[in-house]
Amino acid sequence: MKTTFISAFVFISLVSFTRAQQNQNLNSVEVHVLPVQGNVYMLVGAGSNITVQIGTDGVLVVDAQYASLSDKILAAIRTVSKGPIRYLINTTYDADHTGGNEPIRKAGSTIAGGNVAGDIQDAAEGAQIVAHDNVLKRMGNRPSAAWPTSTFLGDEKKLFFNGEGIAIIHQPVAHTDGDSIVFFRRSDVISTGDIFTTNSYPVIDLAAGGSIQGVIDGLNRLVDMIIPVYGQEGGTLVIPGHGRLSDLGDVINCREMTIIIRDRIQDMIKKGMTLEQVKAARPTRDYDPLYGSVPGWTADMFVEAVYKSLKK
């Protein structure tokens, strides 16, 4: 267990560190606001994408990027709403999704009263941080102020906020074992976390309970949830964990690539090929110009993760 924890920590530190390195200096990073549709906006800076839902009830934020960007993130949120930040949802435990948990939580507040306020005096302080229970379990090495304050164990947690139903759907053993997809039902927007990205191979954190089949299951689930206007376009819009705003066509392309590479590696395993032989055969070569040059998550690392996941 200890080895698993250390491996997970090293893995996520490496991915997060290198993704941060891509941005060289977070001081120079600008946080941009992209209106998506309905009540939902996408914030782009460094690290994960941030989803912001606004309305008369206040502000709901999905993922928090890095702590050093929090002032800029909060300033960006204030350009679209002056309302209180009530909820921060973590789609995974990665540092580039949860690094800003503490400052963003402190900038918000929770409506408390009745029995809660009687026994828990700080119940109203800060926004609620909502996540699957496995996110909390994997954040034990972080300051407690950054931990999720409201976790769920089952398949789904539901909220009604700013006039729409919001489903926080657990996708088991995908990128990690604590991933969530957030579906804004009226705005018709899905925030996917790292189950879906547009600019790298899917990141599979084996040490944190991830698996290739879980990622594919997650992508299949997204395809089932999305209703396009026509063909593969429009309708439900998708905010990926990393990369550009998307719709069904982008999710389908990602799923196609992931399944084809899974099938190739599975076939090589059936032929008795070792990991080194599989890597040498370059089963991702035709996709590498698109996804294989991300520092910290190279094609080789993806192949290795898929191989080990299939061998389990």
Added chain:
Amino acid sequence: MRTSHKEAQNPQKLLWFLCLFAALSAPAFAQVNLSGVWDNLGILHEDWPDRLFGPELGDYTGVPLTQEARLRAEAWDASLITLPEYQCRVHPSDYVPSFAGMRIWEERDRDSQQLIAIHTHHFAWGTERTIWMDGRPHPPEYALHTSQGFSTGKWEGDILTVYATHLKEGWIRRNGIPRSDRASVVEHFIRHADGLTLMTVITDPVYLTEPMVRTREYEYVIGGQIGPYPCEPVDEILRPKGVIPHHLPGTNPFLKEFAESHNLPLEGARGGAETMYPEYQLKMKR
């Protein structure tokens, strides 16, 4: 419009005034109006293999594709388009001109009559596109990419030149040759009386080694109409969830058919920039 008594008495002066006004106003407007219905059904023989029935499997001739693009094409299985979510996938804006007719119309500011945008509607899959003519910038990279992309245009003499970015991943040819979402496309709409040439130049840093150029011809149709193109996916083949038809490396049995049936050297049929130029014939002879 009210005309003063004095002007009405001097129609020649009014005519001169109107001519002068029109002449001075002309630079603010396009020299050419592309509006109308354009069709290519009568001249579909041009680049026939790319049209209607589609290209043959393994025909990569004339495409400056990379080795990575060739590998993707070799893995492509036509059964892919039996999947419900692929059945109504529209052709991207750099490929759709191969198919049937299109309507072009202008959008002008009501007061100034300045050109804001030119719109196109293609019969095939009913794809619609806006070409912004008002000088607006392209959106940031993280904005949504679409099959038709984000397009801006400008008049270069009588030629409408269009620059498109934010394209979803598409295809160079309908037999698996991919065009990446990082491609940009320059198009030239060239009108010759009742004829229209649409020249498309695709630059793809991922899957092409040099720009891919092709042209499509259209004829103006007086009183032409574009019909609807409904598409509703159905379950053609019941498969387990998440199955993607494709060929594993080295297992595609159809790749030699094109070269063999047309008596072409296989190496030439596999395409690439070198095979596109006359010098390659000399190499083949050696």
